[in-house]
Amino acid sequence: MEIKELTTKVEMLANYNLLLEVYPSLTMDEYSQELDAMIPHNYGQVGVFKNGECLGLTGYWLGSKLWCGRYLELDNVVISEKCRSQGIGQLLFDYMEQKAKDENCTMLALDSYTSNFKAHKFFYNQGYAPRGFHFINILDKTKVR
DSSP states (O other), X not given: OXXXXXXSHHHXXXXXXXXXXXXXXXXXXXXXXXXXXXXXXXXXXXXXXXXXXXXXXXXXXXXXXXXXXXXXXXXXXXXXXXXXXXXXXXXXXXXXXXXXHHTTOSEEEEOOOTTOHHHHHHHHHTTOOOOSOOOOOOSXXXXXX
């Protein structure tokens, strides 16, 4: 397996089908527009590939906050359902932890849906722990996937 940093919109768009496993209603046009808005603001992606096929993917944000300084936030971690429990998530998380260290980050962070229990178990095993609540106020429910 090969880990690859996706640095262009074209590379990111090529893995659209994997994101459909999490967001089946996401259109290619919507994905393209979202990438246009995100890439200029420290957004990137890393994928795990085997024979040219993307089996695992995470987006990430680099940022800084008053309480922790520089951080790396994982965004939309997706491992293909047909490939789960094969070490792809471990490979991806190990890579992202090293990337955060290389970027002089104080911490890694991620959000997870409260009902995603299998992922929570994996995150705990990677050293992640809930440190608070992520409160949201949805202003337009038609735009939430």
